[in-house]
Amino acid sequence: MASLGETTKTTAQATRSPHVLASRLAADAEPHLGAHLVTPRHGYAHHGIYVGRGMVVHYAGYCHRQQRGPVEELSLAAFAAGHGITVLSTPMARYSAAESVGRARSRLGEDCYRLLTNNCEHFCMWCLYGESRSEQVRHCLMHPFSGLRLAASILLCWCKTAPAPAWDGATA
Secondary structure (H helix, E strand, O other), X not given: OOOOOOOEEEOOOOOXXXXXXXXXXXXXXXXXXXXXXXXXXXXXXXXEEEEEOOEEEEEEEOOOOOOOEEEEEEEHHHHHOOOOOEEEOOOOOXXXXXXXXXXXXXXXXXXXXXXXXXXXXXXXXXXXXXXXXXXXXXXXXXXXXXXXHHHHXXXXXXXXXXXXXXXXXXXX
16 A cells, blocks of 8 residues: 655645644555545535545535535546545544445435535545534534635536537527
């Protein structure tokens, strides 16, 4: 297994949590089984659980499309979507790595994504700690301007990925 890389930082940049340490995953590295992975998106951090053999289980939510997606298993590269990956340190996790992986896979196919109450971070926290919570949601609720900025960023991202309307050549 390769090294996780040399940069250690607080995850305020990755998860907005001031109390957790994280390591940037080197391009050729494989995270440890059950690792809590975070990758940046436009204005927010996307979370997943490493389940081995180059695969991640995550709540797709709105990260691939304008319609919400289910809990799914995909490759590390697809999870990262061209962005870097950070591995969060989870020394206080209630469940072992194998149990966390089992919990993640037990929800494959679930399609009950809710941005404020059941998102990718809630999913990962449930897998590791048995509690659904999201530091990003808490931060946005405590700091409404940040929440508005996040909503605008997500809306802009959706607009960029929306398919162009079909044009049949007729004039109005």
